[in-house]
Amino acid sequence: MNEPILEIHDIHKKFKIGATREQYRTLRQSIVNSLKGGGSKKEEMWALKGISFDVQQGDVIGIIGKNGSGKSTLLKILSRITPPTKGYAITRGRMASLLEVGTGFHPELTGAENVYFNGALLGLSRKETAQKFDEIVAFSGVEQFLNTSVKHYSSGMQVRLAFSVAAHLEPEILVIDEVLSVGDAEFRKKCMNKMQEVTSSGRTILFVSHDMGAVLELCNKGVLLNQGNMVMQGSMNEVVDRYMSMRDTFTSDIATREDRNGNGSLRFTSIQLFDENNNLTDLIQTGQYLKLRIGYKTNTNTMGVMFNINFHNHNSECIFECNSDMSYGHINNLPEQGILDCIIPKFPLLSGTYQLSLRCQMGKHIADSVWDVAKLEVMAGDFFGNKQIVQSEQQSVGKRHVGQIAQSPILVDHKWKI
């Protein structure tokens, strides 16, 4: 076996909490602290506690973990932006990072000028940028505006141009930190295609993302981080499975929320989501079992109560609702406080992030209505029980053979007789 292209040995990173939480220090504070002998008072936080793994040439590694697990810190150390506190890593190739939207863009420069500047930032020589210039511009689709200042671009255009420059880099190791979540669906698809192309050309990629669909599609290996530790390393499928099983218990306390409507004769107090094994979760797969448990309190004699759980997308458009009037009928004589379960045996939505809202009506009056009480992340899954993963059309590119593509966001169970 060849030498790994990237070796990571026991990387530690310590942050002083004072320095990270406050925007910046003032001289006075520093002087006062040092006079008080404040060195000992600084709180320390280990963002990474000994990460070691090897990356082989051509590996496409997905790094996943909850917010604050140290994913981005690890990438920062590997791209040399910040030094490790302990440990070391050896890179055997040119490394470049794909940047967030327009990080290297100057709003006053024109599109063309920014392409050159960004190219230089990402490590392209002037000659290389000049050679690829036409290709970059064509890919971004902003040809007409090349001589316009970037500040007049829409954010979508900026993303496209930035991604185009980065996509035409040819580093041996490409580092990508959560950038594909931007842009419109069409361009996203283009990006994913380009990424597939990059992966199949034997390039090594480190990819950090919360989008399990994208990670599963692109990566062959995965690394799971939790609170600065490496939990596991293995095939991407195994790592994602493990990640889903260790997701935090997810309970949303809504008793104290102020932003609600209704006359208050009944109040929602909590919502919890469970998977088929009765584990708390906020991440399920299309086609899986989902149980929603709602807590409430009431101070009146309840007559003719209706509960409604609303699922909506990031544009707040309602996709479907679970209405107790339709599926259960009027509810009377509820205890003063208690819980209700609503079960969706086969979750019908495609991969994406959805918000839940709750509403309760008594007779004609709204008793309580709270928006965005819980967030539910849905991964592509097997809905029809035929071993076919169903993807939404926008997210699906390449690797078509693994699944089916749906055009509408919602699936309905059905059968054909032929």
Place this chain on the structure above:
Amino acid sequence: MSYTIKPVSRFSLGLPEIWEFRELFYYFVWRDIKVRYKQTIFGVLWAILQPLMLMITFSFVFKRALNIPSDDIPYPIFAYSGLMFWNIFSTGLSNAANSLLTNSRIVKKIYFPRLIIPTSAVLVSVFDFLMALSVYFVLLLYYQHSVNVLRLVTLLPLALLITVFSTCGMGYLLAALNVKYRDFKYALPFFIQMLLFISPILYPSSIFKGDYAKYAFALNPVAGAVNLSRSIFIDKPIEWNLIGISLVSTLFVFVLGVYFFRKEEAFFADIV
């Protein structure tokens, strides 16, 4: 190409690395110059207009109203030659000091030798200087004042070097401090203004009698540079010891700046 990422250990100047990133360095300077006069009507003309306007103002106030001596040099030339160098220092320093903050997004996301950022900020003001220099020569022709040409071609570049290196040195120091403590952002304009008054830009250093004043001025690199540039008009032997003092103090400021900057550099991304 193999590289080992490890905790920061010892101090080095990192020149080979800057050489490796020379193209990025070029693009930073190029970008900063391009951006500087975007969306202006006069564009690059501002590089000339600024010292010119100041020179006219000061000629009225200091020559007409206060009748400040100017070492027998026509006051407009006298003031302009001082202001040219002063502009490198004042705009260069304040841009360099804020450069890491204005580029913080890049600093947080991409690795490259950070010295490039403040250096390019200073080089932009050198670009302004080169523009302003044309007016300087026009003034020399207009006033028909006699000039020692040998000194012009040797001492003017030397004065430029002194100014650039001392501006860079202070720029590095303040840029690094500014990342840590924003106090310096507020202290800087005040500091620059103060320095203008204690530098012989608008008055000749000969206004102070005695040797102490001479040596004190020589310690201030900008004063040293300005005096050097004016010696092209004066038919007196050059005081090499004063130039020596200026060179030493320039070197000191530069080394101090680089040292401090390199020491803090690794952690800029964490705290900027």
